[in-house]
Amino acid sequence: MADIRSLPGFREFYPEDRAIQNHLFTVWRQACRRYGFREWESPVLEPLELFTEKSGEEIVKQLFNFEDKGGRQVSLRPEMTPSLARMVGARANGMPKPIRWFSIGENFRYEKPQKGRLRSFYQLNADLLGEASATADAELIALCADCLLGFGLTQKDFSIRISDRQLWFKFLESEKVPAEKITGVLGVVDKLERSSPGDLLEAMKAVLAGTECDPAKLLASVKAFAAIRSLNELEVIAQKDAAMAARLVEWKQLLDSIKALGFSECVSIDLTIVRGLAYYTGFVFEAFEVGAEARALAGGGRYDTLVKKLGGPDLPAAGFGMGDVTVRDLLESKNLLPKYSDGPNFYVMILGDDARHVALEDIAALRRAGFRVEYNLRDGKFPKLIQSAETIGAQYALVYGGEEVAKGITKVRSLTDRTEATIPRTDIIPALRAVLEEGMRAILP
C-alpha cells in the first residue's frame, strides 16, 4: 500500500492542508464577488485540439494528454482561457456586457516538477470581457490587489507592476524595428533582468539578423525605455511620437481609475514586464512579492484578439491568473495563515452506557440545530474523554454521566478557560447557542 505513491507533481491534501486551501479559495471568492464577478467552471478533461489548434504544437510537450478508451485524443486542461473562450462564444450574443467571470480550478501541465511548480496546481482566473477601455484593466488590477490584501497582506508585501505591450510596439516602431521582429525583441526585453549583458546582446543580434537595426544601439535604447518608472518620464519620450502620445491617454485613464479605487500604493510602472505570452495585446501586469524571494504571485493583461482566435466572438478581453502554490508559500512565510481549527463546537463525554441513549438523542438534536458535535463511540473514563476533547480541538465539552442524566441536566465545560456550568437538558439548544455566541458568561451563575 505504501509503495504505491501519488504521482510526481501531485499533492495530497490532509485536512490541515485542505483547510488552508479552502481559506485561499474563500478569500479569492469573496473578493471576486465584491467586484460582481460570477463563478464558472468547465471540464477538467478536454479534447486535445482545444489546446493545440490555436496555441502551437510546442505546447503539446507540456500538455498532460493521452488517448482515452474511445480512441479520442484528450488532455487535462493546462489553463482555463480556451474553455472560457468556447463557453463565452457559445452565448456571447445573449449575454449582457461586460462579462465579469471568475473560476477557481485545478490545472495541469506535464513538466519536471520543482518547488512552486507542480504538475497540478490551482488557479484563480478572473476575466472581464466586452470592454476595451482601460477602465476594465483598472478593475482587474484592483481585484488582483484585493485578492492579495484579503489575506492580510499589505502594500509593503507585494507590488503590482504594470506595463504595456502596445506602448512597446509603438516605441519599437519609432525605433524602426520591423513589425515582424517586434515580438522577438520583446522576448529579449523579458530577459532583461535575468540575463547577462553579453547574452542579451547575442539574443538581440539573433533577433535582428537580416534587418538594418543595430543590435547594440537598440539594446541600449530598449534598456533606457525599460528603466522608465513614471508617467512623467513617459510623457517626455512620447513628445516625439504621436502614436505613443495617443497611447498615454489610455495610461492616464488607467492610473486615474486605479487611484480613485484606492490602489495607487499597490501598483508601479515597470516596463520590463512584457509577459512571455504572445497573445497579450495591451496593458500587462504582474504581482510580485516584495523582498528577497520576489515570488511571482499573479499575472495577467489584455488579450483583445485571443477569444476570436480560439473560435469565439470578436470580444475585447482582459484577465489575470493567481496560483495557489506561491500565494500559500508567501502567506506561510508571513505567518498569515489562520491557525487550523476544524474541531467541533461540542465534544459530548458519555460516561457509562446508561447515559448513552439519552446523550445520543441530544447529540442528534444539536446536530439538527447546526452545531458540530462529536462524542466518544466507546465507553471511556473521564480523564481520557476530556483529553480527547482537548486533542481534537473541541470548544466545549458536554458531560453526560449518570448523575447529570438523573437530574435532567448537562454540564458544559469550556476547554479554553476550564470554567463549567450546568444547564437543563430541556433548554439545551438555546443555551448552547448563547454559549457559542457569548462564551461561558451566558450560562455561568
Next chain:
RNA sequence: GUGGUUGUAGCUCAGUUGGUUAGAGCACCGGUUUGUGGUACCGGGGGUCGGGGGUUCAAGUCCCCUCAAUCACCCCA
C-alpha cells in the same frame, strides 16, 4: 530536457573504519483500579533503512542502475 544535492518509523533525526534480532525524541494507541485535561511514569503498534542489482563470509553503511524530492539552467498557458 541538462547538471548538482538528498532519500533510515507519521514528523525531526542518531546509526562509529561494512559485523549479532535497526535506535531516540515528538506524535499515535493503551495503562498507572473506579467523574475533571496540556505534567510524570509504564507499556504497545509502526521501518524488507526509497526501489532493484552487484561486491563481500557479512551492507542502512561500498559500487551501478532506477524512482522521488530539492536547487540551478531551460521552459513557462
